[in-house]
Amino acid sequence: MRDGQRTMELGQRAPVLPALGRWGLSPHADLIYRSLALAGPATRQQLAGRLGVVVPRVDRALEELVGAGAVHPARRDDGRWSAVAADLVLSRMHRLRAPVRISDQHRRHLAVVAGLHLDSLPPVTVQRLPSRAAARSRIADLVAAERHEHLAINTEDVITADAAAAASPLDRALVARGVRLRTLGLIPRDGRQDPPFVNGGEHRQAAALPLKLMVFDRRSALFPVDPVRFDEGAVEIDDPDAIAHLTQLFYRIWNTAQDPRGREEPPIVLTAREQKIVALLAAGLSEEAAAADLGLSRRTVVYAVRALMDRLGVENRFQLALVLGAARAVPLPSAVPVDPA
Structure with missing residues (x-):
């Protein structure tokens, strides 16, 4: 039986399938789950053919689905993957994860990430850091290796004491080594003008910012997986074109952002x-x-x-x-x- 015929028959009696994107899974993971649920088990190559995508992209989506407990891994005898029943997937998702609320902040974050075309980058240039602790540890390593420039965008309305305690020593170490430190933050809602940055660093503020971001010497960049839930970890990229894209984004905002100290034309200070x-x-x-x-x-x-x-x-x-x-x-x-x- 051809896939199209099987899809039509199963579609007539299949339960409503969960929209996996609500729980943070990628669009390709959602499509592949639907294909397995409606058209039946398939190999990686068959899934690539059904959906018109390359096999590496299928592999990354299947990894997501395994982590979410939405698929049964490939059988050894025929290499075919299969979908977990929709009601079980829904139950598991509701139990383990809260649905992602698509806010303006999410939309801005996703728009920037989509522009990086991470799915087309060499796998060696993209690394997932699974938790906030792992991200902080990696940030410390990258900061220690910096020699020229550190760029950061902070999207939080309020910098928590925990976040400040983690960031301040690193920022002071950068400035002490002569690294140019530039940070962008949101304009405080209560009108405060006391910028949260260390002496020797430069800080500007904007009404809206696209995503939380760090760029290290224009060689590596790191941003959170989820723009609100930082405990979900982060993504580190080392691709030169993606880094250039993020650096240009930073400076487009920087050049129009406000100096919180009230200078209309901030002086140009050279090291x-x-x-x-x-x-x-x-x-x-x-x-x-x-x-x-x-x-x-x-x-x-x-x-x-x-x-x-x-x-x-x-x-x-x-x-x-x-x-x-x-x-x-x-x-x-x-x-x-x-x-x-």
Whole structure:
């Protein structure tokens, strides 16, 4: 019997199937459960053919379903997976998990995550951290390895004492090592203007933020699995394109966010290393020559310039010189006429 015929026959007498997305499972996990429940047991390859998706995506969805207790693992004799009865799945879901409330915060979080196309990334670049404790431990490791820049978005209305106790020592250690620390938070509802950040860090506030996020030296990023229930753990990604996407997202918000200290135009403050690099480049040295003069790698010089361009929203080194010159951070480039007035 063909799958379509079997689906039609079973659909006439099948119970109402649970919408697994309400409990945080992915759309593909939901589709595969429905396919197994309505069209009967199938192998991984058969499921991929039914739904028109690649086998690795089927594998990840089946892993979710096994964790949720919604499928019976493949039989050894024929490799076919099968669905657990719908009423048992519903009972288990109600007992173990609360349905996810699709709020504006969830929608913003899911929109950003969908834009990363995690299902198409190499598996080695995506890691699931199963709990808040595991996420905090991994954050500590990543922070310890940072040397250039730490970006963070905090979506909580109120920073709990527990969260502050976990984050403050790490933030202070970053600043002490000369790492640029930039954080985004929500504008306090009660009008407070005392920004919750350490001395030496930079902080801005926005009316709405898309997701809780950390970006470590533009090499790794970490965000929660669920935007509200942080005990569900986090996802760490190391894919360069995904990291670039998240970094650009951060700076799009940063460039329009408010300085809680009331400055309309926050001053541009360069680190000692940035000042030396910019001065040498402004004097006409190449990136290689500037790196050799400072005893740095060319990659470090390129990274510093690229980071400055992203921070200030410019697209090339000439625009960077204009912005820095206008802020009196460096001399204006010689090719730009200066109004004597």
